[in-house]
Amino acid sequence: MQNPCVPAIEVADLTQRFSTALAVDRLSLSIPPGMFYGIVGPNGAGKTTILAAVCGLRRPTAGTVRVAGHDLRTAREAALAQLGVMMDGLSLPERLTAAEILRYSAGLRGLDDGWRARAGDLLEILGLDAVPRTLIVEYSTGMRKKIGLALALLHRPRVLVLDEPFEAIDPVSARSIEHVLKQYVDAGGTVVLSSHIMDFVERNCRRVAVVVGGRVLIEGPVERVAGDSTLNERFVELVGADPVRPLEWLS
Amino acid sequence: MTRALFALKLRLFRNGPHDERVFSLVTGLILAALVIAGASSATHGVIHEGWIAVALTVWGGMWLFGPLAQPRHEPSVISHEWLRGYPLRPWRLARALSWTELLGVGPLVTLACLSSLVVLAAPGGAAAVVVAVAAVAAQLYLLVWAGRTVAALAAWLLRTRVGMTLAAVQTAIMLALSFAGWVPVAAWLLPRLGEGDTTLVAPATERLPEPMIDVLAAAPTGWGYSAALAARDGAGTGPVLLPLAALLTVGALLQLCWIALTVGALRRPPRPASPRRLCVPGRDLSLPFVTPEVAAVASRELVTWLRDPARGVELRSAWLTPLLMALVIASSGWSWALPLAGPAVAVFGAMVAINTYALDGTALWQLLTTPGALKADVHGRMAAWALVFGLPSVALAAVLWAVTGSPLGGAAFGGAITAAAVGCAGAPLLALLMPAVGTDARDRIHPGQQAGDPRGGQMTIFPVVLLAAVLPGVVGGPWWGSFLAAVLVAVVVGVIPLFTVGLLQQRGTGLLEAMATRGTAVLRAAARTKS
Numbered sequence: 001m002q003n004p005c006v007p008a009i010e011v012a013d014l015t016q017r018f019s020t021a022l023a024v025d026r027l028s029l030s031i032p033p034g035m036f037y038g039i040v041g042p043n044g045a046g047k048t049t050i051l052a053a054v055c056g057l058r059r060p061t062a063g064t065v066r067v068a069g070h071d072l073r074t075a076r077e078a079a080l081a082q083l084g085v086m087m088d089g090l091s092l093p094e095r096l097t098a099a100e101i102l103r104y105s106a107g108l109r110g111l112d113d114g115w116r117a118r119a120g121d122l123l124e125i126l127g128l129d130a131v132p133r134t135l136i137v138e139y140s141t142g143m144r145k146k147i148g149l150a151l152a153l154l155h156r157p158r159v160l161v162l163d164e165p166f167e168a169i170d171p172v173s174a175r176s177i178e179h180v181l182k183q184y185v186d187a188g189g190t191v192v193l194s195s196h197i198m199d200f201v202e203r204n205c206r207r208v209a210v211v212v213g214g215r216v217l218i219e220g221p222v223e224r225v226a227g228d229s230t231l232n233e234r235f236v237e238l239v240g241a242d243p244v245r246p247l248e249w250l251s
Numbered sequence: 252m253t254r255a256l257f258a259l260k261l262r263l264f265r266n267g268p269h270d271e272r273v274f275s276l277v278t279g280l281i282l283a284a285l286v287i288a289g290a291s292s293a294t295h296g297v298i299h300e301g302w303i304a305v306a307l308t309v310w311g312g313m314w315l316f317g318p319l320a321q322p323r324h325e326p327s328v329i330s331h332e333w334l335r336g337y338p339l340r341p342w343r344l345a346r347a348l349s350w351t352e353l354l355g356v357g358p359l360v361t362l363a364c365l366s367s368l369v370v371l372a373a374p375g376g377a378a379a380v381v382v383a384v385a386a387v388a389a390q391l392y393l394l395v396w397a398g399r400t401v402a403a404l405a406a407w408l409l410r411t412r413v414g415m416t417l418a419a420v421q422t423a424i425m426l427a428l429s430f431a432g433w434v435p436v437a438a439w440l441l442p443r444l445g446e447g448d449t450t451l452v453a454p455a456t457e458r459l460p461e462p463m464i465d466v467l468a469a470a471p472t473g474w475g476y477s478a479a480l481a482a483r484d485g486a487g488t489g490p491v492l493l494p495l496a497a498l499l500t501v502g503a504l505l506q507l508c509w510i511a512l513t514v515g516a517l518r519r520p521p522r523p524a525s526p527r528r529l530c531v532p533g534r535d536l537s538l539p540f541v542t543p544e545v546a547a548v549a550s551r552e553l554v555t556w557l558r559d560p561a562r563g564v565e566l567r568s569a570w571l572t573p574l575l576m577a578l579v580i581a582s583s584g585w586s587w588a589l590p591l592a593g594p595a596v597a598v599f600g601a602m603v604a605i606n607t608y609a610l611d612g613t614a615l616w617q618l619l620t621t622p623g624a625l626k627a628d629v630h631g632r633m634a635a636w637a638l639v640f641g642l643p644s645v646a647l648a649a650v651l652w653a654v655t656g657s658p659l660g661g662a663a664f665g666g667a668i669t670a671a672a673v674g675c676a677g678a679p680l681l682a683l684l685m686p687a688v689g690t691d692a693r694d695r696i697h698p699g700q701q702a703g704d705p706r707g708g709q710m711t712i713f714p715v716v717l718l719a720a721v722l723p724g725v726v727g728g729p730w731w732g733s734f735l736a737a738v739l740v741a742v743v744v745g746v747i748p749l750f751t752v753g754l755l756q757q758r759g760t761g762l763l764e765a766m767a768t769r770g771t772a773v774l775r776a777a778a779r780t781k782s
Binding site: 081 | 542543544546547548550551554555558611612613614616617618620621622623627691692695760763764767
């Protein structure tokens, strides 16, 4: 049972500098357990950098990250044990099939035999059992997202960190992923995801942070952030969009 | 279009990495200068001019066999993938591209080398010099297109599973000849070395045999040489024009062949539209003395060695090379040296396993986000290496020792054990210290794609494992020799993995970033920050 007083993710004064560029600037977030949390922002806002720091894939220049109360710097193994991670645009053990990669992941984590039933369920629900002999390297983008989600969920983590889970995938794949995530949150899990799909964020997330230039511009319940308009309209308003002059040569 | 492509290539030369190109240019020009100096000596009668034919044959051989020795090296600076999207007819594009292939370090240093023909023909007067200049141009034309066609053919073959094996066989032949090609010569000079008799049988050769020079001159690499000498000696129009016409005709045919292969490459989609190869899912691997975490990694590694196209070529060549070396040794009469093939498996196995982290690419993120996975990964890689190369190398040495009864058998057996221990522990360490980052694992479909150039790491681990292999033979029979070897094995297997795990924990995120951005500069910066 999760302690409701301990945030699932707590980021304090996170700073990430790449050479002279400041990607994340003293950013702080506190995400309570059982929350469906969205991080949105324009390209280059620092969303992936924040998530990479949250799941230990990047050492921050400054600041702290705590996962279910465990400091990622001083209690890394305990913090990582709480996390299920799905990163966008990175490889997996590419020469394995879906069943093999789940078995590999279960072995690597030293899971008990219960993983077999969970793996079977995940493969079936996500539609990956239809291609049992296809290697990951041959997967489409949607299939990659699905196997990534299955890997992130296999060990029943308390917190799911998902980087762009709906980027470049078809509506059918998106629907199955969305259903799995809803079930997970309903059962008490915490989801932290980055996305450009405002419609999805508005429909599912309870809280959202709008990140621009490595800083949180606004954070709170989705309804409050969106105000009287849609989240998409509010986002464009917050981030600011330059007027697009008409191109004569296109007419 | 040809002019635009020339301009593009010049810009790529100017703005691209220069290290390898400058090294090739300097080395090539030095070698070319040696050939020219040899030609000058030949005109003064210091050496026989047949040596120039030998030099030109070797030089031409490099054009032909270079692409085979490095089947995954893309010689074209302008990537065909960039050009696929342009609305241009592939034949027209390939024709225009073909002329840009004449621009590069290889053609330049070859031109310098072939100018030795002008030096050879100079005593024949102005007409002979003019013919020699034409011979230089025609010979260069043929060599460039021979090399480019072989490279394109190798790239095409590498898209298939059969090609993967062929590439491995080619590499193995080149390596076996490089490492054991001297054995037949040595066996000829020292036929009774295995019995401890070091009497040297001196060969009686004052000059190159005439039939050998005739053969070299008759080969395509010697046609320019034949034409230049025929012009110098005033042999008439036939002996001069015939080789020149042959050079231009065969060169043009090879150029046409290259254009056809390039058209095929330009028409080919960058990725297969549907899965090409289905595989039978593996089963659980249970290994004695290892944790389930390590067994999981070892199982992943074994499957990856068999299925990853880049690793597949390396695995095959690492195994074929010692076997071909054994074949060369067996045919030379030095059967007492056969057990040395055992340690050779460990040496080549270590060389092909020094880039596994870079080959697995950004899949490293999974290890970095899984508690305890880094230690299991290092140990699992070692276990898989021991199964694929280590134990077989020891077994091969033992079998060949038993079969041949060689006096070197004990040393070879001990050498296989120490080499296997050093290779097993050293390969993952070097894979972390010197990753050669190339195309990420998710984007590599066939071995023809750039998977990083691990030659630096290979050249580093080669002498280390070789030294470990010869150690039992050097320290010899006393008890302390065996004791020393055993201590070495224990230290290597026990201590190095601890260091490797620590390094992975320290540099893992930097390595991941380097692979995600495909830049080792990032890794160097990360290492500097840590130190």
